[in-house]
Amino acid sequence: MKINWSKYSAPLAFYPLAGKMIPWFGTVAALTIAVGLYIGLLVAPTDFQQGEAYRIIFVHVPAAWMSMFLYVVMAGWAAVGLGLNARLSFMMTQAIAPTGAMFTFLALVTGAMWGKPTWGAWWVWDARLTSELILLFQYAGVMLLRTSIDDQRRADRASGVCALVGVVNIPIIYFSVQWWNTLHQGASVSMTAAPKMAAIMLTGMLLMTFGFWMYSLAVILSRVRCVILERESVQFWSKLSSVAEVAEVR
Amino acid sequence: MTQPSLWETLWGIIWRDLLLAMRRRSDVAISVLFLVIVASLFPLGVGPEPAVLRTIAAGVLWVAALLACLLSLGRVFTADYLDGVLEQMLLIPQPLPVLVMGKVFAHWMVSGLPIVLLSPLLGLQFGLEGEVLGTLVLSLLLGTPTLSMIGSIGAALVLGVRGSGLLVALLVLPLYVPVLIFGAGAVTSSMAGVGGEANLSLLGACLVLSLFFAPWATAAALRIALE
Amino acid sequence: MLQAVSLSCRRGDRRLFSGVNVTVPPGTVLTVVGENGSGKTSFLRILCNLLAPEEGAVLWQGVDIRRLKEQYYAQLTYIGHLNGIKDDLTAMENLMLTAALTGDRPSDASVRDALEAVGLKHRIHHLPTRVLSQGQRRRVALARLWLSTHPLWLLDEPFTSLDQAATALVTERLRSHVQSGGLAVVVTHHEVALPSEMVQRLRLDG
Amino acid sequence: MVYWKSVSEFLAMGGYGLYVWTSFIITALSMVWEILALWRRRVAALAESRGITRSLE
Numbered sequence: 001m002k003i004n005w006s007k008y009s010a011p012l013a014f015y016p017l018a019g020k021m022i023p024w025f026g027t028v029a030a031l032t033i034a035v036g037l038y039i040g041l042l043v044a045p046t047d048f049q050q051g052e053a054y055r056i057i058f059v060h061v062p063a064a065w066m067s068m069f070l071y072v073v074m075a076g077w078a079a080v081g082l083g084l085n086a087r088l089s090f091m092m093t094q095a096i097a098p099t100g101a102m103f104t105f106l107a108l109v110t111g112a113m114w115g116k117p118t119w120g121a122w123w124v125w126d127a128r129l130t131s132e133l134i135l136l137f138q139y140a141g142v143m144l145l146r147t148s149i150d151d152q153r154r155a156d157r158a159s160g161v162c163a164l165v166g167v168v169n170i171p172i173i174y175f176s177v178q179w180w181n182t183l184h185q186g187a188s189v190s191m192t193a194a195p196k197m198a199a200i201m202l203t204g205m206l207l208m209t210f211g212f213w214m215y216s217l218a219v220i221l222s223r224v225r226c227v228i229l230e231r232e233s234v235q236f237w238s239k240l241s242s243v244a245e246v247a248e249v250r
Numbered sequence: 251m252t253q254p255s256l257w258e259t260l261w262g263i264i265w266r267d268l269l270l271a272m273r274r275r276s277d278v279a280i281s282v283l284f285l286v287i288v289a290s291l292f293p294l295g296v297g298p299e300p301a302v303l304r305t306i307a308a309g310v311l312w313v314a315a316l317l318a319c320l321l322s323l324g325r326v327f328t329a330d331y332l333d334g335v336l337e338q339m340l341l342i343p344q345p346l347p348v349l350v351m352g353k354v355f356a357h358w359m360v361s362g363l364p365i366v367l368l369s370p371l372l373g374l375q376f377g378l379e380g381e382v383l384g385t386l387v388l389s390l391l392l393g394t395p396t397l398s399m400i401g402s403i404g405a406a407l408v409l410g411v412r413g414s415g416l417l418v419a420l421l422v423l424p425l426y427v428p429v430l431i432f433g434a435g436a437v438t439s440s441m442a443g444v445g446g447e448a449n450l451s452l453l454g455a456c457l458v459l460s461l462f463f464a465p466w467a468t469a470a471a472l473r474i475a476l477e
Numbered sequence: 478m479l480q481a482v483s484l485s486c487r488r489g490d491r492r493l494f495s496g497v498n499v500t501v502p503p504g505t506v507l508t509v510v511g512e513n514g515s516g517k518t519s520f521l522r523i524l525c526n527l528l529a530p531e532e533g534a535v536l537w538q539g540v541d542i543r544r545l546k547e548q549y550y551a552q553l554t555y556i557g558h559l560n561g562i563k564d565d566l567t568a569m570e571n572l573m574l575t576a577a578l579t580g581d582r583p584s585d586a587s588v589r590d591a592l593e594a595v596g597l598k599h600r601i602h603h604l605p606t607r608v609l610s611q612g613q614r615r616r617v618a619l620a621r622l623w624l625s626t627h628p629l630w631l632l633d634e635p636f637t638s639l640d641q642a643a644t645a646l647v648t649e650r651l652r653s654h655v656q657s658g659g660l661a662v663v664v665t666h667h668e669v670a671l672p673s674e675m676v677q678r679l680r681l682d683g
Numbered sequence: 684m685v686y687w688k689s690v691s692e693f694l695a696m697g698g699y700g701l702y703v704w705t706s707f708i709i710t711a712l713s714m715v716w717e718i719l720a721l722w723r724r725r726v727a728a729l730a731e732s733r734g735i736t737r738s739l740e
Contacts, residue, residue, distance in 0.1 A: 041707075042685045042693070052697035059710045082470075085529075102713055110706040117699050134424045141421045148411045152489060157474040158407050162421060165403055165467055169425050172456075176428040179452075180435055215714065222721055229728035254580055266563075266574045273565040334559025341525060342578050343551035477528050 010088040011228045018221040025221065029214035036207035044201050056114040062209040064107035064128070066216060067135060068170070070100035074142075075167040078160035090156035091231070093163060094146065095224035099216050101139035107132050127177040134173050138166040152231065259344045260352040267356035277325060282364045285318040289372045300377045307376035308386070308437035314372075315365050315390060316426055319397040322361035323405045323418055326353065326398075327472070331409050337476055346472065347465035354402045354465070355395075362394030378441075385440035385450070392453040393433040399457075399464035400425045406471035429456055478502050479524070479629060479660060484533035486519050493519055494681045495532070501660050503628070506651060506671060509664045511681035517664040518558055518633055520681060524662055525555045525631050537629075551580055554625040558633045560618040568592055568609070568617045569601050576624050583624045591623035595646060611638045619643075622650050630654065630661040645670075 040058035047054035074096040081089030111129050112122045123129070142159050149155035254262075271278055292310045293303055330336035339349055369390050373383045404422035408414035432453045436446035478500065485495035493516030501507045509517050522528040524535055526542050526549065535542045542549045562571050572588045583591070592601050595616040600609065609617065615638050622630065630651075636644050648670050651661060655675055663669060669676060687693040696703045 037707075042687065045686055046697065051699060053699040053702055055696065055699075055703050056706045059706055063710065099717065102717055106710050106713055109709055113702045113706040117702050134427060137420065137424045141417075141424065144417060144420060145407060145411075148408075148413055148417055150489075151477075154474055154477060158471065161403075161467060161471050161474065162407055165425065168463070169428075172428045173424075176431045176452075180431045219717060219721060222725065226721065226724045226728045229725075229732050254577065254582065259578055262574060262577045266566075266578075269570070270563060270565050332559075333563065334557050334561035335563060337527060337557055337559065338555070338561045338575065338579070340527060341550045341553065341555055343547040343580055345547065 010086060011091065011232055014088055015225055015228050018225050022218050022221050022225075025214045025218035029211050029218055032207050032211035032214060036204055036211050039200065039204035040208060044204050045198065047201075050118055053114060053117040056110050058204055058208050060107060060110035060114055061205055062212045063103045063110060064132060065209055066212045067100055067104040067107050067132065069213075070096050070103065070216060071135060071139070071163075071170065072167060074100060075163045078163045082157060082160050082164075087156070090160060091224050091227045092220070093156070093160060094227055095220045097139055097143050097146075098223070099219050101136065101143065103212070103216075104132060104136040104139055108136065125177070125181070127174050127181060130177045131170055131174045135170060138163075138169070142166070256344055256348060259342060260348060263339070263349055263352040264356045264359075267353060268359060271356075271360040278360045278364065281318045281322045281361055282368060284321055285314050285365055285368065286372065288314040288317060289375065293375070303376045304378065304441070307373065307378055308434040308441065311369065311372055311376065311386065312389075312393075312430055312434040312437070315369070315394065316397060316430055318365055319362065319394060319401060320419055320422060320426075322357070323401045323422065324415060325361070326357045326402055326405045327409055328405075328414075331475070336409075336472070340472065340476060346469040350402065350465045350468045350472070351461070354398050354468075357402070358395050358398040362398050365394055366390045378437075382437060382441050385446040386437050388450060389433045389436040389446065389453060392450060392457055393429050396429050396453070396457045396460045397426060399460040400429075402468045403464055403471060406468045406475055409472070409475040429453065432456065478538060479662070480536040480539075481524065482534050482536060484520070484523060484535070485531045486516055486523060486528070487531045488516075488519065497533070497679070497681070499677075499679055501662060501677065503658050503660050504655055505660055505675055505677055506655055506669065507660075507662045507677045507679055508669050509662065509679045509681065510666060515681040517681055521555075521557075521631055521633050521662060521664050525553060526550075552627055553629040553631055554579065554621060554627045555631045556618055556621065556633065556635060560614050562614055562617050567602055568597060568620075571617060572620055572624065575621060579627075581624050581626050587624060588620075591620040592617070594623050594650070595620045596643065612640060612643065615639055616643055619647055622647070622654070625654075628659045630659065630663075632661065632663045632665075634665055635663060636665060636667045 036058065040055060044055070046052055074093050077089045077092040077096065080086060081093060108129070111132065115124055115129075116122050142163050145162050146155045146159040149158055289311060292306065296302055296306065327336060330339065339353075340346060342349060366387060369387055370383050373386050378386060401418075401422050404418045404425075407421060408418045411417060432449045436449035436453065439449060440446035480501070481497055481499045483495075484497040486493045493514075497520070499507060509520055511517050519528055523530045526535070526546070529543075537545055537549050537552065561575065566574070569585075569588060569592070572591065573583070573585075576583050576588070589601060592598065597613060597616055597620070600613065615635075619635060619639075635647055639647065644667070651663070651669070652671055652675070655661060655671070694700055694704075
C-alpha cells in the first residue's frame with residue numbers, strides 16, 4: 001500500500017512552524033498597536049471639521065481595511081484549495097473567517113460611533129458602510145454553510161465556492177451603492193477624513209493597521225493550529241512514530 | 251450511435267422541466283400568489299395615499315419579486331437531487347455548465363416569467379402608469395433571469411443540507427443587492443422623469459455577467475454536493 | 478477496457494478501501510461485493526467520476542476518466558442506488574427523456590419493447606410513476622438497459638426490490654450485453670447467475 | 684509632544700468621549716475575547732488529541 005505522504009505532511013509540517021511564528025507576530029502586534037494608540041490618542045492634533053470624534057478612525061479604518069483584506073485572502077486560500085485540492089488551504093479559509101467577521105463587526109460598530117456625532121445618525125446608507133454590512137452577511141454565510149455540512153470535504157469545498165462568489169460581489173455592491181447614492185443625493189461625507197490628512201494622523205492610522213494585520217496573523221495561525229488538532233487528530237498524530245515525537249511537534 | 255447535439259440535449263432538459271412544471275401547476279401558482287399577497291400587504295400597512303404608494307412602489311414591487319424568486323429556489327435542484335435525476339444529469343455527455351443554464355432557464359420560465367407578466371397589474375395597484383409601468387416590466391425582464399442565475403449557485407450549495415431554506419436566503423440575498431438597486435433604481439428614475447436607461451443597461455450588464463459566471467459556479471457546487 | 482489503479486477512498490474519518498487494482502476487460506462483468514458500509518457504492522461512484530478518489534485513478538481504454546470527462550460519459554450507462562425516475566412523468570416519458578439526454582435515441586416502439594421486456598406492458602401510458610410500486614419503479618429504471626447502446630454499464634444494486642422473474646430478466650439482459658462485447662460493473666449482494674468465465678468478483682473489506 | 688493639557692480633557696475628548704472610548708473599548712474587548720476563546724479552544728483540542736494519542740500507545 002502506497003501512501004501519499006506529501007498530502008499529510010502539509011499540516012504536519014505547518015503545525016510546529018505556525019507555533020514558532022505566533023509569538024513573533026503577537027509581540028510585533030502588541031508593540032505596533034501600543035505605539036499606534038499613543039500617536040492616535042495622545043499625540044495627534046484634533047481635526048478641524050470633525051473635532052475629537054475623528055479619533056475613532058484610528059480603529060475604524062484599520063478594522064474596515066482588515067475586514068476586506070482578510071476576505072480576499074480567505075477567498076484566495078479557497079481558490080488554492082479548490083484548485084490544488086490541498087487541505088491546509090481549506091483550513092486557512094476556516095481559520096480566517098471568524099477574525100474577518102470580527103473586524104467587519106468592529107468596522108460597523110465604530111462606524112456607527114463615528115457617524116452619530118459626525119452625521120447625526122447611527123447609520124447612513126453610504127457605499128462603504130453598506131458594503132461592510134453585506135460583507136458581514138457574506139462572512140456569516142461562509143461560516144454557517146461550513147457548519148451546516150457534516151461531511152468535512154464537502155464543507156470545505158462548498159464554503160470555498162461560496163467565498164469565491166462573494167469576492168466578486170463586494171466591489172459590485174460598493175459601486176452600485178455609490179451609484180445609487182449619487183442618484184439620491186445622499187450623504188457625501190466620506191469616512192477617510194480628508195485627502196491631505198496630517199502626516200502624524202496618517203502615521204498613526206498606518207501603524208494601527210499594521211498592528212491589526214500582525215494581530216490577525218497571530219490569531220489566525222493559532223486558530224489554524226486548533227483546526228489541525230481538531231480535524232486531523234487520528235490521521236495526523238498517528239503518523240508520528242512515538243509519543244515523544246508528538247510532544248516535540250506540539 | 252450519433253451523439254445528440256448540445257442544443258438537442260439542452261432542449262431535452264428544458265422540455266422535461268417544463269413538462270414537470272405543467273404537471274405540478276400548483277407549485278408555480280404558489281410563488282405567483284406569494285408575490286401578489288406581499289405586494290398587496292404594503293398598501294394595507296402603509297396606508298392608501300396614492301402619492302405615498304407611488305414613492306414606495308418601485309422598492310416594494312422589486313423586493314416582493316426578489317422574495318418570490320428566493321422562495322422558488324428550492325425547486326431548481328432539490329427534487330432532482332432526491333430522486334437521482336441530478337446524478338444522471340452530471341453524467342450526460344455534455345458540458346455541465348450548459349446543462350445548468352438549461353435548467354435555470356426552465357426554472358425562470360415557470361417562476362420568473364410569471365412575475366414579469368404579472369407586474370403591470372401590480373404596478374397599477376400602486377398607481378404606476380404609462381412609461382414607468384413599461385420600465386418596471388423591462389427591469390423585471392432583465393432582472394429576474396439574473397436572480398435565477400445567481401440563486402442557482404446558492405440552491406446548489408445547500409443541496410441536502412439541514413436548514414437549507416434559510417441558509418439559501420443568507421447566501422443569496424447579499425448577491426441580490428446590486429440587482430435590487432439597479433432594478434428599483436430604473437423604476438424610480440423613470441418616475442422622476444430622468445429615464446431608466448442607465449439603470450437598465452447596468453441590469454443588462456449584471457445579466458450578462460451572471461450568465462457568464464453563475465453556470466460555472468453552480469456546476470462546481472453541484473459536483474461538490476453530489477460527491 | 479476499464480481499469481482501476483490503486484484506488485483509495487475515505488469518507489470523513491473512515492478509510493473505506495485502499496489500493497484497489499482491478500481490470501475489467503470487454504465481455505466480462507465485475508461484481509463488487511462487501512458488507513454494508515464497505516464502500517461499494519463509493520467505489521461505483523468513483524468509477525463514474527461522480528466521486529473523486531483519495532488516491533489512484535480510473536482509466537478507460539488507458540486514459541484517465543478525469544481527462545476524458547464527457548467523452549467517457551458518452552460510453553456509460555449508470556443506474557444508481559436512486560432510480561432517477563420522475564414521479565410526475567409516465568414510464569414512457571421517463572424513458573424517452575432520459576434516453577434522449579444520455580445519447581440513445583430510441584424510437585417509441587423500442588421504448589415500448591423495453592417496458593414490455595421488464596413486464597410493464599400495461600403500465601406504459603397514462604399512469605404516472607407515482608402509482609407504481611417500488612419494484613415496478615426499479616423496473617422502469619432498469620428498462621434503460623434495454624435501450625442502452627453504451628458499452629459500459631455501472632449498476633448499483635440492480636436487483637433490489639425485484640422479484641425473481643425480474644431478476645432473471647435483468648440477468649439475461651446483462652448476459653446478452655456482455656456476450657456482445659460490452660462490460661459491466663455490478664454492485665450487489667445477490668449472486669449474479671452468469672457463467673463463471675464471464676464474472677470477476679471484487680470483495681471490498683469493510 | 685502630547686497634545687492634551689490634562690487627563691480630564693483627554694478623557695472628555697472634546698465632548699465626544701462617549702463615542703471615542705466606546706469604540707476603542709469595544710475593539711479591545713473583542714480582541715481580548717477572541718484570544719481567550721482561542722485559548723479555550725486550544726485547550727479542548729489538545730485534551731481531545733491527547734486522548735487519541737494515548738489510545739494509540
